[in-house]
Amino acid sequence: MTRRFHTADDVLRRAATGATEYVIAPGDRLTPAARDAAGERGLRIVEQAPPGPSSQRAVPAGTARGHRVPLVHAPGASTCALDPFPVDIGRPEMDVRLRDVVTSADGMPMAAGVMSLRAGSFPWTLDYDEIEYVLEGELHITRGNTLVVGRPGDVIAVPKGSSITFGTPSWARFLYVTYPADWAG
Numbered sequence: 541m542t543r544r545f546h547t548a549d550d551v552l553r554r555a556a557t558g559a560t561e562y563v564i565a566p567g568d569r570l571t572p573a574a575r576d577a578a579g580e581r582g583l584r585i586v587e588q589a590p591p592g593p594s595s596q597r598a599v600p601a602g603t604a605r606g607h608r609v610p611l612v613h614a615p616g617a618s619t620c621a622l623d624p625f626p627v628d629i630g631r632p633e634m635d636v637r638l639r640d641v642v643t644s645a646d647g648m649p650m651a652a653g654v655m656s657l658r659a660g661s662f663p664w665t666l667d668y669d670e671i672e673y674v675l676e677g678e679l680h681i682t683r684g685n686t687l688v689v690g691r692p693g694d695v696i697a698v699p700k701g702s703s704i705t706f707g708t709p710s711w712a713r714f715l716y717v718t719y720p721a722d723w724a725g
Contacts, residue, residue: 661707668723
């Protein structure tokens with residue numbers, strides 16, 4: 541079975557014909573821009589079901605995996621006040637803090653937040669995938685014998701199952717994105 545990505549241009553061409561539906565084959569995907577274009581033009585997205593008892597199912601425009609997901613806006617997230625880290629890492633001198641700004645409660649399969657730490661390091665094992673975007677300072681992540689140093693504007697991706705240390709020689713503040721959203725439970 542060949543899968544196809546449908547673009548906004550595909551949707552716009554269909555809308556120009558006066559159609560009210562845009563039908564996609566099983567396994568096909570719409571780009572986010574295509575889904576937005578369909579919603580803006582009132583086109584109903586119809587995904588053909590694989591052969592079986594039901595032949596088609598309608599998916600409203602502006603949805604992800606068939607569920608309506610709102611846009612989530614976290615203004616000022618990079619400068620927001622942070623709460624004490626909820627896990628005792630045994631290093632109070634580090635003053636580890638965080639604030640979750642996007643969670644599964646927002647209907648998203650991934651989460652995001654802001655974290656800061658002061659001089660020192662602590663071990664952590666990830667049962668989830670995580671990306672860090674360094675906002676301020678210098679973030680050190682060590683995995684095995686590999687040390688990655690992130691500075692403002694750098695991105696570090698840490699795969700699920702990694703045993704790492706988070707650290708900094710002085711101060712670090714970073715945005716983290718985790719998948720899945722409910723990594724702690």
